[in-house]
Every structure is written in structure tokens, then in C-alpha cells.
Amino acid sequence: MKNISVIKCGGSTISELSEAFFKSVLLMQQEGKHPIIVHGGGPDINQWLAKHQVESEFVDGLRKTTAEVLETVEMVLCGKVNKQVVTQLQQAGGNVVGLSGCDGRLLQVEAVNQAKLGYVGEVRAVNGELLIALMEMGIIPVIAPIGMNEAGDHYNVNADSAAAAVARELGAEQLVFVTDVDGILKDGECLEQVTAEEIEAYIADGTIYGGMLPKVRAALSTLTDTLQSVMIMNGKATTITENGTVKGTTIVKSANIKLSVT
Ligand SMILES: Nc1ncnc2c1ncn2[C@@H]1O[C@H](COP(=O)(O)OP(=O)(O)O)[C@@H](O)[C@H]1O
């Protein structure tokens, strides 16, 4: 299937996404694109863990996920946040189905490092056929980043890397990270375009840190001939359609890749 757009909505911005934003996702569909939403929910998970007096602990941007933490992560992502996004997109007029990575073995994972991180998984395979079948019916899949291994154990997956895995599997033509900043900021300014080489330098000098790290790593892992650029944009924008008005950072492999606004 052609014209697939994977849109990752960060937990940092989900509660601020407007009706206009969701309508712009539907507009993409009307224009012949096939949108898929992958969402996060980090801040909500932190809040719910705090309610249970469990402290959030991160190693290299990934949440240390004990069996107890996993229970909360799964309830928040697959229950609260997934259904919130499904509802908003439906209310905007969409035909939507919410899924976790366990449904239909959508996100098949392996532990990243069980001893160090507990139930944190990385995606090894994606059930692309399921997503294509849904999209062929005009349905927009909304995916919560919980995966499953062969034994049926559930794992917590970073939502940026889950979105990248879906984009890679489907050969998506567009991948957008929607977050709480305008894009990659340097000295307070939003960078319009960055290359893989510049990203490495910005990681090394500390310009890119924290929650931006999994985003840029995920972005770089998807750049191919089909997907030549990945965008990071602010959830406060009311549109994600590329009519030239969206402010954000575009990540490309090298500087000689021309930005195309299609
Ligand atoms: N160079 C950078 N430019 C912009 N944001 C950055 C940068 N480096 C780190 N960040 C942080 O990354 C955050 C976005 O990541 P994160 O909080 O994980 O959001 P999300 O929930 O959308 O995935 C920003 O709010 C900011 O604090």
C-alpha cells in the first residue's frame, strides 16, 4: 500500500491536540493518504505511578519497567490514552480502531535488557497485514505501544521507536513526531532541517537530550529511499497537512536531500 503516513503523538501534547488537528488527519485521508497514529503517554504514566507511590525511573530515556510498573503502563496506555485519542478522532468524524501491540500480535518484541530495564521491549516484527487490512476498509489505526513476545509476555515499548518500526515495516512515505516543542531547538531557535551528521554532533554537545533522543534515533532508523525525511512538529499546530504552513524540523540523511512539500 502506498501513501502511508505514520503520526506519532507524544504524551507531552496529547491533551492539547485540538479538533482542528484531528480534522487535518482526516483531511489527509480524504486526499488519498493512509494515516496511522501511534501514541505515547509518558506524563500520564508518571502521574498514575505517583498516585501509587511508585517513582518513575528512566535509563537512557527508557522507563525501568518492573511487573508492577508494567501493570500501570498498560492500563494507562491501552486504556485511558488510547481511548482518549480514538474518541477525539472519531468525534472529528473518523472511522477509527484502537489497538495495542498485543492485539493481532501487532508489535512483536524482544526484551531490550531484562536485567537492567525489566519489561521494556524493542520491536522485532510488525503485523503490517493487519494494519493494511484496516486501512483498506478506511479505518485509521490508533496504536498503543505495548508489545508481546512469543511466549505472550507483555512489554513496554518507547512510542517513538514503535512508530518508527511501523513506518519501516509498511514502507511509509511520511513519519511525523508530534510533540510539545516546535522541533529541534538550538539556542532557542527551531532548526528547519538537520542531517544525520548534525544530529550526532548535537547529541554529543548536549543540544539534543532527554525525550528528544529516542525521537531522533527513531527518525534516523527510518530514513530510506521511500522515506527521505522525518518531521518533528508541535502538537499546538492545528494542521499536519503539508500546505507549507507547518513549522517544525525536518530530519534528512544528508544535506543534498531536497525538502519536498507534496
Ligand atoms: N534540542 C532539543 N530541542 C527540543 N526539545 C528538546 C531538545 N533536547 C531535548 N528536548 C526535550 O525533548 C522534549 C520532547 O520529548 P518528550 O518529552 O519525550 O515528548 P513526547 O511525549 O512528545 O515524546 C522537549 O519537551 C524537550 O524538553
Ligand SMILES: CC(=O)N[C@@H](CCC(=O)OP(=O)(O)O)C(=O)O
Ligand atoms: C519503554 C518506555 O520508556 N516506554 C514509554 C512508553 C510511553 C511513551 O513513549 O510516551 P511518550 O511518547 O509520551 O514519551 C514510557 O513508559 O513512558
